[in-house]
Amino acid sequence: MSIEEIEKEIIGEFELFGDEWEGKYEHLIDLGKSLPLIDPKHKTEDKTIKGCQSKVWLHSEFREGKVFYTADSDAIITKGLVGLIVRVLSGHTADEILEAKMEFIDKIGLKDHLSPTRANGLISMIKQMKLDALALKK
Amino acid sequence: MNTAGSPTLSINVFPVEKIRKDFPILALKLKGHSLIYFDNASTTQKPKVVIDAVKKYYEEENANIHRGVHHLSAAVTLAYEKARGTIGKFINAGKEEEVIITKGTTESINLVASSFGKKFISAGDEIIVSEMEHHSNILPWQLLCEEKGAVLKVIPINEKGELILDSYKKLIGPRTKLIAVTHVSNTLGTINPVKEMIAIARGAGEIAVLIDGAQAAPHLQVDVQDLDCDFYCFSSHKLYGPSGVGVLYGKEKWLNAMPPYQAGGGTIKKVTFAKTIYADLPLKFEAGTPPIEGGIGLGVAIRYLEGIGISRIATCEQELLNYATAKLQKIEGLRIIGTSSTKASVLSFVIEGLHPLDIGTILDQVGIAVRTGHHCTQPLMEHFGIPGTVRASFSFYNTFEEIDKLEEGLKKAVRMLS
Structure with missing residues (x-):
């Protein structure tokens, strides 16, 4: 699936909850609780993206012309969002990743989490994912 | 209206409903909820004057x-x-x-x-x-x-x-x-x-x-x-x-x-x-x-x-702090950080197994504004061995009913996040 198709799939999943925040957040929390997203050996200081409040770990790999990400966070809602972002971007070419607009976060009503004041490290994570894609491409 | 068990003393001597009308922002509705503003140690709301x-x-x-x-x-x-x-x-x-x-x-x-x-x-x-x-x-x-x-x-x-x-x-x-x-x-x-x-x-x-x-x-x-x-x-x-x-x-x-x-x-x-x-x-x-x-x-x-009186403000805020302390410490796994006998109306806490940011995010969904994080006191967080706290800070315009809602919100957060 293309990045856009995965984004549409996620938007479809969240449409089920409508405006009802609890279901939406429970879904995010469940995503966050599901399997560890990153190999513990990659949870090192140099893989840490520091938000002011929650930490995010990101590991990027380049295989067969595509970039693969694994990531984790110490806050569960952040981790759920991290999982969604990894699902959208991982397994695509560097060019596709660099062009991704990531509009799904706004469309599922979670844009607030990308506000600089959330201090959860998500903006920095997306930026780092794109920088890694650019670096690995070379 | 007080819920059962809420103190009434301050309500009688302290005209909180009248005072709340002095602060236009307190009438705000956010995400369908009346704003409950417990981030007063970050900044206070402004009276109309x-x-x-x-x-x-x-x-x-x-x-x-x-x-x-x-x-x-x-x-x-x-x-x-x-x-x-x-x-x-x-x-x-x-x-x-x-x-x-x-x-x-x-x-x-x-x-x-x-x-x-x-x-x-x-x-x-x-x-x-x-x-x-x-x-x-x-x-x-x-x-x-x-x-x-x-x-x-x-x-x-x-x-x-x-x-x-x-x-x-x-x-x-x-x-x-x-x-x-x-x-x-x-x-x-x-x-x-x-x-x-x-x-x-x-x-x-x-x-x-x-x-x-x-x-x-x-x-x-x-x-x-x-x-x-x-x-x-x-x-x-x-x-x-x-x-x-x-x-x-x-x-x-x-x-x-x-x-x-x-x-x-x-x-x-x-x-x-x-x-x-x-x-x-x-x-x-x-x-x-x-x-x-x-x-x-x-x-x-x-x-x-x-005009309100600094000592009346202090008394009212102490009552709010005491009420919130008594209520919140009954929540399972909740630990208050800062338990001095002389405190201003600032209540910091952690809940075992939960990240403060997650708690703050859930509270935000029900219209309650608190501060989470290290509060620009990282050496202090290191002392207590925690990444941060949830901080509710009370002003004289807050009410006991709002604290009841904080308690409900926290119980919901525990339920959802555990």
């Missing part, structure tokens, strides 16, 4: 101060200086000239670190701060120490989040030049025994004591002469006034001896290229055009608070 004063300034009074001969300039200079008088009386300053209007507490502390530091701190001198300081009352001293080769010493705290006074006494030595300590901890709520600490310093020689009053001025009656502090700093925006303005009280003997912090318009008597003579206090420390509407607005905010 303050908002109106700022609006009126721009619509009817705007002119630069201390300069023009025209009517508007003269009138607004009087209004600004009247505000200085109000601020001075509010903290019982001996002289109006001892009240310097700054950008905020942070600038007030930086002013002293820079100016006092330049004149009075040399290599090997010692500056004492405490483990519970806001970064704003650590970093300026750290920079000064690095620049001058001075030594920063730290008063430790106990497990309740109180300063250990025996250690404090031992830290004071012949090279101690300045002690900078907070009156009320922004993270723990602890009210420090600053009067006693100043008295101890007085017995040890010529040591200047600076009190960070950012979290104290909104909750306590502050009397700088009774405290006998050398400097006292606080911010307008935490005191129901406009942001961008704050206060540095300083004893005249120090302020006169200190060099200007920033040089510029308004700070001088006579400028020549050979030698400049600086103005008398307080203008020597007020370079450039000040936040005029902010100063006037702060004066209005103080008069508003005095």
Whole structure:
């Protein structure tokens, strides 16, 4: 699936909850609780993206012309969002990743989490994912 | 209406519903919920009288101060200086000239670190701060120490989040030049025994004591002469006034001896290229055009608070704190950080197994604004071995019913996040 198709799939999943925040957040929390997203050996200081409040770990790999990400966070809602972002971007070419607009976060009503004041490290994570894609491409 | 078990005492003596009408923002609905604002230690909401004063300034009074001969300039200079008088009386300053209007507490502390530091701190001198300081009352001293080769010493705290006074006494030595300590901890709520600490310093020689009053001025009656502090700093925006303005009280003997912090318009008597003579206090420390509407607005905010009565405010807030403490500590896994017996209405806590940011996010969904994180006190978080806390801080415009909703919100957060 293309990045856009995965984004549409996620938007479809969240449409089920409508405006009802609890279901939406429970879904995010469940995503966050599901399997560890990153190999513990990659949870090192140099893989840490520091938000002011929650930490995010990101590991990027380049295989067969595509970039693969694994990531984790110490806050569960952040981790759920991290999982969604990894699902959208991982397994695509560097060019596709660099062009991704990531509009799904706004469309599922979670844009607030990308506000600089959330201090959860998500903006920095997306930026780092794109920088890694650019670096690995070379 | 009170829910069962809520105290009624304050409701009867304290007209909270009437007072809430003074704050337009409290009528706000967010995501279908009435706003419950428990982030008062970050900044307080503004009463309509303050908002109106700022609006009126721009619509009817705007002119630069201390300069023009025209009517508007003269009138607004009087209004600004009247505000200085109000601020001075509010903290019982001996002289109006001892009240310097700054950008905020942070600038007030930086002013002293820079100016006092330049004149009075040399290599090997010692500056004492405490483990519970806001970064704003650590970093300026750290920079000064690095620049001058001075030594920063730290008063430790106990497990309740109180300063250990025996250690404090031992830290004071012949090279101690300045002690900078907070009156009320922004993270723990602890009210420090600053009067006693100043008295101890007085017995040890010529040591200047600076009190960070950012979290104290909104909750306590502050009397700088009774405290006998050398400097006292606080911010307008935490005191129901406009942001961008704050206060540095300083004893005249120090302020006169200190060099200007920033040089510029308004700070001088006579400028020549050979030698400049600086103005008398307080203008020597007020370079450039000040936040005029902010100063006037702060004066209005103080008069508003005095109209309610500072001691009534303190009583009401203590009741809110006691009520919230009793309720919240019954929540399973919840641990209050900062359990001193003398606290202002700041309640920090963690819940076992949950990240503070997640708790804050769920509370936000039900319209409750709290602060989460390290609250600019990372050394303190390290002391307690936690990444951060959830902090609910109460103002006299908060209600017991809102605290009931906080309890419900927290139970929901625990249910969802566990």
